[in-house]
Amino acid sequence: MRRLAAIVALVVLAALPLWVSGTYYVNIASQILLYAIFALGVNVLAGHAGLVTLGHAGLFGIAAYAAAKIMNAGYGHLTVATGALAVTLVVAAVFAVLALRGTGLGFVLGAIFVAIVVFMPEGLVPGVARLARRARGR
Numbered sequence: 001m002r003r004l005a006a007i008v009a010l011v012v013l014a015a016l017p018l019w020v021s022g023t024y025y026v027n028i029a030s031q032i033l034l035y036a037i038f039a040l041g042v043n044v045l046a047g048h049a050g051l052v053t054l055g056h057a058g059l060f061g062i063a064a065y066a067a068a069k070i071m072n073a074g075y076g077h078l079t080v081a082t083g084a085l086a087v088t089l090v091v092a093a094v095f096a097v098l099a100l101r102g103t104g105l106g107f108v109l110g111a112i113f114v115a116i117v118v119f120m121p122e123g124l125v126p127g128v129a130r131l132a133r134r135a136r137g138r
Contacts, residue, residue, distance in 0.1 A: 013029075013033070016029055017029075038056075038057075038060055041056060042056055059088055059091065059092055059095075062087065062088050062091050063084045063085070063087070063088040064084075066083060066084040066087040066088065067080050067081070067083075067084035070083045070084060
């Protein structure tokens with residue numbers, strides 16, 4: 001019964017753009033699905049693996065900034081998605097080398113380090129603050 005409900009939900013979500021006219025509602029549905037994927041990732045990390053998720057939102061933000069930068073350069077959606085994924089994977093690999101060296105409290109401190117480094121660059125790295133202001137519409 002659960003499998004049937006999941007299949008029906010996927011079919012309804014896949015057909016949503018056909019029912020809804022206007023890009024606003026499709027955009028809202030896309031954002032809801034993106035945040036649902038984010039929440040599933042947090043559930044896997046915190047719920048099943050028991051790990052601290054302090055850097056998880058930072059990687060989500062890095063993907064968003066990379067996608068905005070590539071999109072502003074005039075590329076299509078497929079290029080934006082693959083480019084943002086590639087940038088995020090490289091950054092995640094760099095931080096994984098640093099954060100996964102520790103266990104227990106060392107891992108927590110490594111995750112805090114990742115969170116601080118990811119959220120601080122707006123004032124530290126030239127160009128990131130400008131991109132953030134553009135993304136906010138200022």
